[in-house]
Amino acid sequence: MKILPNLSTGKCPKCEKGDVFSSKGNIFLLQAPKMYDKCSSCGYTYEREPGYFLGAFYVSYGMTVFELLVTYILLQSFVSNVWSIIALMFMILVLLSFFNFRVARLMWINLFHK
Numbered sequence: 001m002k003i004l005p006n007l008s009t010g011k012c013p014k015c016e017k018g019d020v021f022s023s024k025g026n027i028f029l030l031q032a033p034k035m036y037d038k039c040s041s042c043g044y045t046y047e048r049e050p051g052y053f054l055g056a057f058y059v060s061y062g063m064t065v066f067e068l069l070v071t072y073i074l075l076q077s078f079v080s081n082v083w084s085i086i087a088l089m090f091m092i093l094v095l096l097s098f099f100n101f102r103v104a105r106l107m108w109i110n111l112f113h114k
């Protein structure tokens, strides 16, 4: 089971050939990432059951909290105004939202692939 290579390449957890996402999304154009239903190479169904990706939201939440914590720690020594820090943290939150969405789903399908 190779989780990290599949996370970086976005490939199917079963055959490691087919793409999981048809589009990475673009936050500036408000285009959300789009997933394939099945692997184009082996036919592996990514959403194993209804609500399967609900758990990926928890992964995404954890990633977001970590990223914002790191951002806060880095910014507090450079920026004195707390509202500026909050505004920058909000920008980071928005900019990384689609990245977190994709990585959380890839982690989730790779974690529970047999």
Ligand SMILES: [Zn+2]
Binding pocket: 012, 013, 014, 015, 016, 017, 018, 039, 040, 041, 042, 043, 044
């Ligand atoms: Zn596959």
